[in-house]
Amino acid sequence: MQQRTQEITIIGGGLVGLSVALGLLMAGQRVRVLDGADSDARASQGNFGLIWGQGKGWDFAPYANWTMDALTAWPAFAQQLRGLSGIDVALDQPGGYEFFTDPTEFDAFKAELAQQAIHLGKRARYEMLSGDDLRSQMQGIGPDVVGASFSLCDGHVNPLRFLRALRCSVQTMGGHVRLGATVSAIRPQPKGGFALVLADGETLYTEQVVLCAGLGAATLARDLGFNTQVRPQLGELLITEKLGDRLPFLSSTIRQVDEGGVQIGGTKANAGLNDHETLPIMSKLAHHAVTVFPALADVRVVRAWGALRVMSPDGYPVYAKSSMHPGAFLVTCHSGVTLAPLHASVLAEWILNTSATPELEAFDECRFALSHAA
Known part of the structure; x- marks a missing residue:
């Protein structure tokens, strides 16, 4: 028994x-x-x-505040994990950008962040930058970038x-x-x-x-x-060779991991349980990355994969x-x-x-x- x-x-x-x-x-x-x-x-x-908060919960206040609570808690959590496991998860919260090449999409996201800021009150920390502002502050941003949002709260870790x-x-x-x-x-x-x-x-x-x-x-x-x-949502990623120089930014679609390689992603597709990468999407990702930061055109892609997100209704x-x-x-x-x-x-x-x-x-x-x- x-x-x-x-x-x-x-x-x-x-x-x-x-x-x-x-x-x-x-x-x-x-x-x-x-x-x-x-x-x-x-x-x-x-x-x-x-580790990202921009736009999350813009139309659902509980999620906006829940996310901000998590962003604030991450530094202490990373230290706790290191103490228990001896592993440094490479937490880096330098602030993150959302880059836009379409003026309409840029304006729409600006409105979403304004609504999110109403939910967050004094905890909201973001700014909107025009393409010219970006290029004056950061070398290498492409001419077709019309603007970006920036939040000091955002960052990333080594996921594996x-x-x-x-x-x-x-x-x-x-x-x-x-x-x-x-x-x-x-x-x-x-x-x-x-x-x-x-x-x-x-x-x-x-x-x-x-x-x-x-x-x-x-x-x-x-x-x-x-x-x-729950339903699957397919996201595809490109991984480049390791670079000696550091990217001057972190974005939701382009990030450089602590080992030096660059990850390029940000796609969303309803593909059932098929997690295979596709050539059209990989081409789209590469084009986006080079549009934002043209210097990436000379960087080799060494791996690509698809992964399924877990989405509620x-x-x-x-x-x-x-x-x-x-x-x-x-x-x-x-x-x-x-x-x-x-x-x-x-x-x-x-x-x-x-x-x-x-x-x-x-x-x-x-x-x-x-x-x-x-």
Whole structure:
């Protein structure tokens, strides 16, 4: 007969799952993380590494403020990870740019940032720069750039090093990370708790379960009474050779990693579960990069890949507690890097329902039912 455990089980060992696990461990809980197969769609291994706030939540105040909380928390979080894992995630928050070559798109984003600033109040920190302003302040910006926004709050990390630091930190804190443990079904038990059926037929038991499986959460969410439908969004990246000189800027589409190579990205496409890179998109990315910074025309591209983002119906995070099965939680978002400090701290208070529980009702999945009703 199987014996129940008292630990909390996290399904999903990516950035979101490991961040949540770390927060629960820091709160004194026993935590087990079940990570799936290497063949799974893994957003955590293909992301851009940005810590970014520009435009996020411009039409949804709770997300604007949640993102700003995370940006502010990142320096202390990076230090915490280094202390636990011994790994430097290469946090760099020098401020970031959004470059535009289309005047209409530039004006539209300016309006979005103005609305976001209303939500953030005194915490809003951005400025709008014309193309001429940019070229007078920064050498090398292309003549077709009509303007850019700039925010001091934005930055980036080394994404793969960050993933490794999270896993090591969870293990240092006593968490158990089990690799190759794909959960095929979750069965709520009559007297409470959950049976987790693995793909190999093994069954594990847990008192509480937090579903952080990204695109793999679709079927399992229904087992727990959740109705959020996550969908994939394809983003493609180009990686250049390592450069001896540093780029004079960080942007949401062009970033130089700490090892010297330049990542070029920023595409969004609905391609189902197809994560293959495509020649037309790669050409478009290269053209954008050279338009912004013509010196990149002489740099060789050495790799390219596609990765699938995890998107909720409205693109914002979902933090939901199951009303049908107490002890079950759903956590999903596409900003796993930016929001990690909050997932590894205050979100644990929400799961544990302590006196410090944050107000996260705005992120509940009931908003989708309300929008349909409206």
